[in-house]
Amino acid sequence: MTDREVSSEVIEACRRGDRDAFRVLYETYKNRVYSACLYFFHGDAAEAADVTQEVFVKLFAVIASFREGAAFSTWLYRMVHNTCVDSTRRKKVRERIPEIQTDSVASHEMQLLHSRDAATIQQAVSSLPPKYRVAVLLRHFEDFSYEDMSKVLNCSMGTVASRLNRAHKLLADVLAPLRDRVTAGGRDA
Amino acid sequence: MPERNDEKFVRDALGRLPVEQAPDSIWHSIQTSIDASLDAPARVPARPLFWPRSRWAFAAAAAVLIAGIAIYWRSANRPRWEVKLTSAGKTSQEAVRAGDWLQTDASSTAEVRVGTIGTVEVSPRTRLRIVTTRPDEHRISLQHGQIKATISAPPRLFFVDTKSATAVDLGCQYTMNVDDYGNGLLNVTLGWVAFEWRGRESLVPAGAQCRTHANAGPGTPYFEDAPKAFINALEDFDFSNGGEASVRTMLVSARQRDTLTLWHLLSRVAPPLRAQVFDKMTSFAPLPKGLTREKVLALDPPTLETWKNELAWTW
Numbered sequence: 001m002t003d004r005e006v007s008s009e010v011i012e013a014c015r016r017g018d019r020d021a022f023r024v025l026y027e028t029y030k031n032r033v034y035s036a037c038l039y040f041f042h043g044d045a046a047e048a049a050d051v052t053q054e055v056f057v058k059l060f061a062v063i064a065s066f067r068e069g070a071a072f073s074t075w076l077y078r079m080v081h082n083t084c085v086d087s088t089r090r091k092k093v094r095e096r097i098p099e100i101q102t103d104s105v106a107s108h109e110m111q112l113l114h115s116r117d118a119a120t121i122q123q124a125v126s127s128l129p130p131k132y133r134v135a136v137l138l139r140h141f142e143d144f145s146y147e148d149m150s151k152v153l154n155c156s157m158g159t160v161a162s163r164l165n166r167a168h169k170l171l172a173d174v175l176a177p178l179r180d181r182v183t184a185g186g187r188d189a
Numbered sequence: 190m191p192e193r194n195d196e197k198f199v200r201d202a203l204g205r206l207p208v209e210q211a212p213d214s215i216w217h218s219i220q221t222s223i224d225a226s227l228d229a230p231a232r233v234p235a236r237p238l239f240w241p242r243s244r245w246a247f248a249a250a251a252a253v254l255i256a257g258i259a260i261y262w263r264s265a266n267r268p269r270w271e272v273k274l275t276s277a278g279k280t281s282q283e284a285v286r287a288g289d290w291l292q293t294d295a296s297s298t299a300e301v302r303v304g305t306i307g308t309v310e311v312s313p314r315t316r317l318r319i320v321t322t323r324p325d326e327h328r329i330s331l332q333h334g335q336i337k338a339t340i341s342a343p344p345r346l347f348f349v350d351t352k353s354a355t356a357v358d359l360g361c362q363y364t365m366n367v368d369d370y371g372n373g374l375l376n377v378t379l380g381w382v383a384f385e386w387r388g389r390e391s392l393v394p395a396g397a398q399c400r401t402h403a404n405a406g407p408g409t410p411y412f413e414d415a416p417k418a419f420i421n422a423l424e425d426f427d428f429s430n431g432g433e434a435s436v437r438t439m440l441v442s443a444r445q446r447d448t449l450t451l452w453h454l455l456s457r458v459a460p461p462l463r464a465q466v467f468d469k470m471t472s473f474a475p476l477p478k479g480l481t482r483e484k485v486l487a488l489d490p491p492t493l494e495t496w497k498n499e500l501a502w503t504w
Contacts, residue, residue: 019223026216034211045212045352045369046290046316046332053215057222121202140203168195175202182201 011072015064022063026056029073033080036137040084042126047087055083071148078152081134088130117178124174132167139164214330214350217320221287268322271302285319292316293334303327306347307340312366320350335366339379354401357383361395371403376413384410392497394504397449402428409453412504416442423450436462445473448500456488474503 006028013021033055037048058079066075125133131153138144138152149160175182269284276297285291285301291311293299299311301319304327311317315334321327328348329336339362340347347358352371356363361380367373375384376398384391384399386406393399399410408427411420422438425431436458443451451470455463463486476482477499484492 023216026219030211030215031208034215035206035209038209039206046318049212049215049218049318049330052211053218053222056215056219060219060223118205118207121205125203125206136199136203140200141206164196168199171199171202172195175198178202179198182198182205 005071005073008068011063011066014060015066022060029076030056032142033076036077036080036141037084039122039125039137039141040130040133043122051083051087054087055080058083074144074148074151077138077142077144078154081138081152084134085130117181120178121175124171127174128167128170132163132170135160135163136167136171210352212330212350212352213355214318214320214328217328217350218288218318221321268304268324270304270319270322273300275299287319287322289319290316291319303340303347306342307338310337312336331365331367333367333369335364337364338362351401353403353405354384354386354407357385359383363393367401371401373401375399375401375407391453394449394501397504400424400427409450409457411450412446415447415450416444418442419447419450433462436466440465440469443469445503448473449504452493452497452500455485455493460486474500
């Protein structure tokens, strides 16, 4: 996570209410947070934007309480996780697949821009129960350690391992048709 | 080792999920929310009136009261935009504030009064968000669907964010449609619109349009009545890596009015091609006095600006 951590000076400036520093912090994390929300909410861009906004507004309000010495990204993702779960409870988010309008401009090019594999994988992740979905996103999309995950999810490392194990099995079943292609290609650079 | 295989497979699979770009509108919404919370009225602590045991209870009650007042004050004082909703022939009036979403279905439309500077007509099957409603910045985020904006105000007061471009009003009327991925089309009917994304800017005058694509941003503007071959070649250049071949096709079919497109291309092609684009442009009309070929080819900003202003008389 170190390559994505902001400096302690930036965080300290944010704690003093420095808006420019907060912009730096936002720019550092916005795409990762937004993407995590996007994959959590089944590709619903509107919901992801709402939750991302809520996370950073909350962050601005409470960053003064962040303790030096703790990993900032762990703290931030705990907030992301809680906000995603709260939003799901609050709104009972519908399983909305973004509509593809047949008369929309250049819709024929979408398939060129979004690989089918990524869409299939996104759908598979979306199909997981929330607690497994969060676990695989933190582990494999955000590269969190089991220890950091246990802090974010507020559970033991054993529970983390158990959730991941279950999620891996579910995903492996759903994504079985892609196994050869994914395994041959490995992780994208 | 099936478990380890599953883990590796899942890791590889999730490694294929792209990191998506957060829409620019999120930051504006965050700023609006933070501004609203900071603007909430502060309270000077009163001198303690009660004996110490009840002080905490009083403080807690006061905090709840102040928070309630602040929330009420914040929501009551945020500027509102009036909305006329029409659905199945019936019309109703609503009001929206920064942060609100507005969505129409297949049988409904809406007309949003944008402060005092204009209106936005919202077509069926459209979803948008009100981002900023300040007098110095009116901003909406168009998630998908179509809007028609009619704005009468100084430039750069009204903005429409999409996932791949922001339309900046320069005093105009235009329609804009976009899909959930950020692919869309801007069509200007009056005045000018600047179509911007990450430092790239396309200036679109009345009668012209400009496409935008997810991940690529706004393309190059062109007039609706441009030759079909010209438009197709431009589409290839902007979004299909058409390169030199597509530029040559454009140069063959360009008309004087298409100097709008060629002027934008000057800064979007490599130097050898730039000279050919320049020659084509000057074949329609000589370079204005005081400007030089060398400065145009060097993309000198004042030179390009002056030339654009002269060319614009023919657009």
